[in-house]
Amino acid sequence: MSRTMNLAAFLLPTGHHAAAWRHAGSVKDAGVNFQHHVELAQTAERGLFDAVFIADFTSGIDEDGIEGFKRMTYASSFEPLTLISALSAVTQRIGVVGTVSTTYTVPYHLARQFLSLDQINGGRSGWNLVTTANVRESVHYGVPDHIRHADRYQRAREFADLVMKFWDGWDDGAFVRDVESGLFFDPTLRRGVTHDGPLFAASGQLDIPRSPQGRPVIVQAGSSEPGRQLAAETAEMVFTAQQDREEARAFRTDLHERMRVIGRPTSSLKVMPGVYPLVGRTQAEAEDLKDQLDNLTHPEVGLLLLSRMTGTDLRGLPLDGPLPEPPAVINGNQSRQTLLLQMARKRNLSIRELYLEVSGARGHWTIWGDPTQIADQLEEWFVTGAADGFNVMPPILPKSLNDFVDLVVPELQKRGLFRTRYTGTTLREHLGLARPAPGEIP
Numbered sequence: 001m002s003r004t005m006n007l008a009a010f011l012l013p014t015g016h017h018a019a020a021w022r023h024a025g026s027v028k029d030a031g032v033n034f035q036h037h038v039e040l041a042q043t044a045e046r047g048l049f050d051a052v053f054i055a056d057f058t059s060g061i062d063e064d065g066i067e068g069f070k071r072m073t074y075a076s077s078f079e080p081l082t083l084i085s086a087l088s089a090v091t092q093r094i095g096v097v098g099t100v101s102t103t104y105t106v107p108y109h110l111a112r113q114f115l116s117l118d119q120i121n122g123g124r125s126g127w128n129l130v131t132t133a134n135v136r137e138s139v140h141y142g143v144p145d146h147i148r149h150a151d152r153y154q155r156a157r158e159f160a161d162l163v164m165k166f167w168d169g170w171d172d173g174a175f176v177r178d179v180e181s182g183l184f185f186d187p188t189l190r191r192g193v194t195h196d197g198p199l200f201a202a203s204g205q206l207d208i209p210r211s212p213q214g215r216p217v218i219v220q221a222g223s224s225e226p227g228r229q230l231a232a233e234t235a236e237m238v239f240t241a242q243q244d245r246e247e248a249r250a251f252r253t254d255l256h257e258r259m260r261v262i263g264r265p266t267s268s269l270k271v272m273p274g275v276y277p278l279v280g281r282t283q284a285e286a287e288d289l290k291d292q293l294d295n296l297t298h299p300e301v302g303l304l305l306l307s308r309m310t311g312t313d314l315r316g317l318p319l320d321g322p323l324p325e326p327p328a329v330i331n332g333n334q335s336r337q338t339l340l341l342q343m344a345r346k347r348n349l350s351i352r353e354l355y356l357e358v359s360g361a362r363g364h365w366t367i368w369g370d371p372t373q374i375a376d377q378l379e380e381w382f383v384t385g386a387a388d389g390f391n392v393m394p395p396i397l398p399k400s401l402n403d404f405v406d407l408v409v410p411e412l413q414k415r416g417l418f419r420t421r422y423t424g425t426t427l428r429e430h431l432g433l434a435r436p437a438p439g440e441i442p
Helices: 034-046 065-069 082-088 107-119 149-167 225-234 243-264 282-296 299-310 332-348 350-361 370-382 399-414 428-429
Strands: 004-010 051-054 095-101 126-130 193-196 200-202 218-221 235-241 271-277 367-368 388-390
Touching: 004 235, 004 350, 034 051, 034 082, 034 399, 051 082, 051 399, 065 299, 082 107, 082 149, 095 107, 095 218, 095 350, 095 428, 107 149, 107 225, 149 193, 149 225, 193 271, 218 225, 218 428, 225 367, 225 399, 243 350, 243 370, 271 282, 271 350, 271 370, 271 399, 282 350, 282 367, 299 332, 299 350, 299 428, 332 428, 350 367, 367 370
Parallel strands: 004 051, 004 388, 051 095, 095 126, 126 218, 218 235, 235 271, 271 367, 271 388
Antiparallel strands: 193 200
C-alpha cells in the first residue's frame, strides 16, 4: 500500500487499566521507575512506532474520592516533559510526545522547553496541547476556581499562536558561526516575535535556533466543538476517543472540512483514535485477560472514574441500575461526558457495566482477540478512512506492549499496512508531515 498507518504508544506507568498494577504482568512501582520507562520506549522503538505519548495528571488525589484514589496509581508518576527529555537520551529514532497544559503555564517558557528538547533529540519532539479538563488542578497553581471551558480554549488558541511565533523566531541558517568573519548569527535572518493579543503580549526571540524538523509537532486531544476547531487550526496529530467506525470517520471528515475552510491542507493532520487492545495468542486468551482485569477492578475505583468523567456522583446508587442523567454542562472534559452517555444509552449499560468499560479504555475503542483479529479491526478503520493510525493504549505494562509489538506489528507489516524500518529521523518524517517554513500555517 502507498499509505501506511501511524502508531503511537500511549504509556501510563502500569498500563491503561485502572487495576493493571494488581496484575502479575505489571511493574508495581512503575510510576517512579525510570528503567521501566526506558524499556517501554525501547520496546516501542523496536516496534517502529512513530512516538511514545505521555499524558499528565497533576491533580493528584483529593479527600472526596479517597476510597477510590487509594486503590489507584495516580498518586505516583513522573512529570511528562522531564520524562520525555530523559527518554530522548536512551532512544535514537522514535518520537517523544509530552503533555503540557496551556491553562497554567506561559507561552515563552513552554516554547523554550520544547525547542530545547527538539534540538537535543534531533527533531523528535511533540507537544500535546491540552487545556486542563480536571477541575481540581487549579488549586495547585493558586487559582481558587478552575477556568471555564470556553475561556480555556480561547486562551489555548492564542497561546499556540504565540508558541509557534517563538519557534519561528529565527530563519533556517541564521546561525552561520563563521569563524573567519567573526559572524555568529546573521541579523537579517532574525525574525523575532511581536505579539499583542487579547490575552498575551510578548516580544523578542528564543535563544535557540530553529528546530531540525521546523517545529515540534503539535498534538491535540479535544473533541468538543471548541476542541475540534482548535485542532483544525493548530494540530498536526489528533488523539480522539471514538467507539464506532462511522463516528470516527465522521469526526475525521469534520476536521478535514474545517481545515479546508481555513485553507489548511488535510495532509498536514493525522487523526489517530485511541485503541485499547487486549491481545492474546488466541481469542480465548484475550478474553481471559479481559476477565482477569474486570475481576481486579474494585467498585470504588470504577465509581470514582465514572463519576469524574460524567460529572455525576454515583456513590450509593445501585451498581446494576442505569446511569442517571448528568448535569447539563460540566467544566471538565465535555466531549468525554457526551461519549460515555451515548455508550450507556446505546448499549443499555448499567453503572457497573459502564465503569468496567471506563476502567480500561476510558471511553476509547476496545478490541480483543488474536493478532489476526486485532489487525483485521485496525485495518478496517484505516482503509475506510476512519483513522490515519492509532494511539495504542496497552492494558498492562510491559506485558501488553510486548504482545502488541511481537504479535500484532508483524501481522500489520505482512499486510503492507505498517513500515518495516524507519526511513526518517524526525517525528514529522515518521508521521509523513511536511517540514513547515518559518511563519507557515502548519
